[in-house]
Amino acid sequence: MTLDARWGADGGPQSDKTETVASRILVVEDDERVRASVRLALEDEGYEVIETATAEEALAAFERRALPHLVLIDLMLPGMDGFECCRAIRRVSTVPIIIVTARTDTHDVVAGLEAGADDYVTKPFVAKELGARIRALLRRARAVPGQPTQAINVGDLELEPEAGVVRRGGQEIHLTRTEFLLLCELASNPGRVLSREQLLERVWGYDYFGDNRLVDVHIRRLRTKVEPDPTNPNHVLTVRGLGYKLQAG
Amino acid sequence: MTLDARWGADGGPQSDKTETVASRILVVEDDERVRASVRLALEDEGYEVIETATAEEALAAFERRALPHLVLIDLMLPGMDGFECCRAIRRVSTVPIIIVTARTDTHDVVAGLEAGADDYVTKPFVAKELGARIRALLRRARAVPGQPTQAINVGDLELEPEAGVVRRGGQEIHLTRTEFLLLCELASNPGRVLSREQLLERVWGYDYFGDNRLVDVHIRRLRTKVEPDPTNPNHVLTVRGLGYKLQAG
DNA sequence: CCGTGCCGTGACAGTCTCGTGAAGACTTGG
DNA sequence: CCAAGTCTTCACGAGACTGTCACGGCACGG
Numbered sequence: 422m423t424l425d426a427r428w429g430a431d432g433g434p435q436s437d438k439t440e441t442v443a444s445r446i447l448v449v450e451d452d453e454r455v456r457a458s459v460r461l462a463l464e465d466e467g468y469e470v471i472e473t474a475t476a477e478e479a480l481a482a483f484e485r486r487a488l489p490h491l492v493l494i495d496l497m498l499p500g501m502d503g504f505e506c507c508r509a510i511r512r513v514s515t516v517p518i519i520i521v522t523a524r525t526d527t528h529d530v531v532a533g534l535e536a537g538a539d540d541y542v543t544k545p546f547v548a549k550e551l552g553a554r555i556r557a558l559l560r561r562a563r564a565v566p567g568q569p570t571q572a573i574n575v576g577d578l579e580l581e582p583e584a585g586v587v588r589r590g591g592q593e594i595h596l597t598r599t600e601f602l603l604l605c606e607l608a609s610n611p612g613r614v615l616s617r618e619q620l621l622e623r624v625w626g627y628d629y630f631g632d633n634r635l636v637d638v639h640i641r642r643l644r645t646k647v648e649p650d651p652t653n654p655n656h657v658l659t660v661r662g663l664g665y666k667l668q669a670g
Numbered sequence: 671m672t673l674d675a676r677w678g679a680d681g682g683p684q685s686d687k688t689e690t691v692a693s694r695i696l697v698v699e700d701d702e703r704v705r706a707s708v709r710l711a712l713e714d715e716g717y718e719v720i721e722t723a724t725a726e727e728a729l730a731a732f733e734r735r736a737l738p739h740l741v742l743i744d745l746m747l748p749g750m751d752g753f754e755c756c757r758a759i760r761r762v763s764t765v766p767i768i769i770v771t772a773r774t775d776t777h778d779v780v781a782g783l784e785a786g787a788d789d790y791v792t793k794p795f796v797a798k799e800l801g802a803r804i805r806a807l808l809r810r811a812r813a814v815p816g817q818p819t820q821a822i823n824v825g826d827l828e829l830e831p832e833a834g835v836v837r838r839g840g841q842e843i844h845l846t847r848t849e850f851l852l853l854c855e856l857a858s859n860p861g862r863v864l865s866r867e868q869l870l871e872r873v874w875g876y877d878y879f880g881d882n883r884l885v886d887v888h889i890r891r892l893r894t895k896v897e898p899d900p901t902n903p904n905h906v907l908t909v910r911g912l913g914y915k916l917q918a919g
Numbered sequence: 920c921c922g923t924g925c926c927g928t929g930a931c932a933g934t935c936t937c938g939t940g941a942a943g944a945c946t947t948g949g
Numbered sequence: 950c951c952a953a954g955t956c957t958t959c960a961c962g963a964g965a966c967t968g969t970c971a972c973g974g975c976a977c978g979g
Contacts (some may be wrong), residue, residue, distance in 0.1 A: 515813050530799050535802060540806070550780055552780075553779065553784060554783060557789070561810055561811065597956085613833040614833060614835065634957095634959085637938070638957075652938095661847070661937075663834050846965085846966060881970090883926085883970090884967085887927090888967090901927090908926070910977085
């Protein structure tokens with residue numbers, strides 16, 4: 422399986438506003454006419470648009486790492502429906518998702534948001550409002566996939582999220598997928614304590630329900646690979662009662 | 671329960687999987703009846719609610735660093751209106767903001783989002799939908815890594831509640847969970863005296879029954895770590911007969 | 920000046936958290 | 950289908966943290 426979409430998602434310090442590159446928006450919508458009009462509206466707002474007619478195609482796009490900055494999903498899709506699509510994307514990515522649909526029932530709104538969507542807009546929508554909501558969401562998420570992430574250095578550790586490579590003292594070391602995601606999450610917030618819940622949500626997916634201790638075990642295995650002396654870690658530190666953090670500096 | 675969601679997860683009696691905890695939501699709304707109903711709805715969803723009737727009061731709350739995790743703003747306010755309030759908050763904070771109003775005009779939606787709001791919900795709203803949108807937004811806000819966290823400075827003390835970090839004179843110091851919560855509570859109300867009862871309620875939980883002296887002991891432990899000279903504290907001060915306060919600036 | 924009550928201090932046992940090893944479930948590739 | 954690698958769960962023990970207590974000092978009012 423390809424690497425997690427978010428490996429490229431957390432960029433370094435952002436220069437907001439000045440978007441040198443147009444944000445790329447994936448539109449998942451089966452009705453060709455609607456799709457065309459949405460494309461026009463979005464391109465008018467200055468976005469780059471990619472389209473798929475089905476949820477399956479959308480997921481395939483994620484598989485081959487054609488990562489959008491934001492996803493618009495129609496609820497009524499042939500095959501896998503919008504809710505399913507949303508959940509499936511959430512399993513591999515934290516990309517901002519807006520559900521666009523004709524169904525105005527509150528129950529659907531709630532279901533959509535619970536499925537992992539960030540916003541829910543009902544048709545017929547006004548282009549300007551959709552544009553504003555997209556801007557608001559991008560502003561909040563600051564998602565800049567595809568943009569090469571700078572390498573993160575912590576002590577003698579050196580990791581390249583984009584390439585999926587970790588080195589210690591110049592020597593490349595092998596981490597499993599989960600270990601790598603875990604390390605990336607910690608490294609994205611150096612010095613900051615992350616709770617088990619936060620790590621579970623970000624590494625395993627927001628809808629994961631299971632043992633908290635799972636985190637401990639992976640932390641331990643990560644330590645055996647990353648720490649010179651796993652018993653006295655000086656990178657991956659435990660903060661009792663709170664969680665874990667990566668030693669800053 | 672007062673502070674961050676993260677703390678509650680491990681502390682309580684094996685409560686995992688439950689959607690953890692009380693985020694603090696600030697409701698800015700002048701109509702008392704609406705405010706009461708919103709409070710009820712939110713508390714039903716398990717949030718802690720603080721209220722202000724005007725934008726000015728809301729900003730004052732930010733001034734004294736009573737920081738909420740999310741803000742609900744009504745558009746029609748006496749004095750400074752909702753848009754203004756939103757912009758003013760954005761100047762000092764990246765806290766998630768939802769604008770709640772009766773005005774459904776698209777133009778208002780766009781203006782609200784452009785003013786820095788994350789979402790815009792029109793009255794009459796369904797409680798369940800509002801709840802879902804709040805959850806979605808909190809989820810998104812938490813998921814954004816690398817965000818500079820809001821810091822509270824008191825003298826040479828510097829604490830970042832979200833990051834779980836405390837520094838004195840730039841030097842990071844280790845506090846236990848309870849000590850940290852206690853300090854956060856005091857720091858959220860600098861210069862203000864907090865009684866033992868208040869501290870017990872906010873740090874240990876409203877349903878805690880035990881010795882008041884418990885607070886004393888933890889204050890002492892906190893002092894040994896936070897004060898240069900624990901015998902003559904100049905941060906954490908005792909107010910005889912009343913409680914404790916954190917020396918302001 | 921003294922007594923009362925409030926607060927600081929040190930110690931201690933119970934509780935909770937975390938690290939650890941191991942075993943079973945699951946996934947992937949051949 | 951098997952085999953290797955990986956993920957998840959579980960139980961146990963050491964250690965950290967918490968809550969309680971007793972004692973003594975100090976401020977305040979009489």
